[in-house]
Amino acid sequence: GTGLAQLTSLSIAGGGVLDVVNNHFILTYTGASPISTIAGEIIAGFNGGSWNGNGIVSTLLQSGANPQYGIGYAEAADPGNPAGLSPGQIEVMYTLLGDANLDGKVNGTDFNILAANFNTGGDSWDQGDFNYDGKVNGSDFNLLAANFNQGATESADWAAMEAFAAANGLSADVPEPGPTALVLVMGLRGLSRRGKKEMRG
Numbered sequence: 001g002t003g004l005a006q007l008t009s010l011s012i013a014g015g016g017v018l019d020v021v022n023n024h025f026i027l028t029y030t031g032a033s034p035i036s037t038i039a040g041e042i043i044a045g046f047n048g049g050s051w052n053g054n055g056i057v058s059t060l061l062q063s064g065a066n067p068q069y070g071i072g073y074a075e076a077a078d079p080g081n082p083a084g085l086s087p088g089q090i091e092v093m094y095t096l097l098g099d100a101n102l103d104g105k106v107n108g109t110d111f112n113i114l115a116a117n118f119n120t121g122g123d124s125w126d127q128g129d130f131n132y133d134g135k136v137n138g139s140d141f142n143l144l145a146a147n148f149n150q151g152a153t154e155s156a157d158w159a160a161m162e163a164f165a166a167a168n169g170l171s172a173d174v175p176e177p178g179p180t181a182l183v184l185v186m187g188l189r190g191l192s193r194r195g196k197k198e199m200r201g
Contacts, residue, residue: 010034012041018056020071024093024102026085035075035090039124042071042092043132058094068147070097074126082113082126096151097130098144105151106144108160114144115164138170 005025012018018041027034038056047053051061060066072095074083082101083091091102098106100113114128117136122128128136130143141164164170 010038012055015054017045017054020056020058020092020094022058022060022094024091024095027090027092028086029088029090033075033077033090035073035077035124038090038092039073042073045071046132056092060094068097068150069094070125070130071095072099072102072125072130074100074102074124078124078126080113096147098147099151100126100128100130100144102126106147107149110144111148111160111164114140118168138168141165141168141170 003023005023007025007027008029010018010027027038041055044053044055045051045057051057056071058069058071061069061071071092073090073092074085075090076083076085076087083103084101085091093099093102095102095104096106098110098114100110103109113126114136116122117127118141119135119137122136123134125132128140128144130140133139145165
């Protein structure tokens, strides 16, 4: 079932697999941060999108049943501590693509995190890298946009999303929100940066 595990250490032997299914865990560590190792285990498990590699995986993602989800991670030591963790903590969570702060929804807060790190060297999930390629760019924006307002109860800031897309060479087709779903489809036209523009959700 969906749950939280509290850990004080984590070691995955060579060739081993940790299947989080649809759960999450918080690792509280002392000494040097193991975040690079954990991120590496997630990237290895991702295995180009098949989620069948060694490392940290989810059998739900392997099945392809929930393509709008991924395995997010955050660390208290990351700039701004987006996930609100205590010092010395790392969180790993099965969650929606675009959920930068690991609160289970994709909204203006996540958009602002991505916008602040867009094309500026951000390289972790809680900075907006949702496809594990070590950068925050239009591909990550598209993943967030596809899930925008999922799990959220507040009003979606569609105008800010459209403005950001226009300012960064992305074309946006934003239909009027319907009663049952809000769908935002983004298409890449180019990734040339035309000046950083801070957006507030």
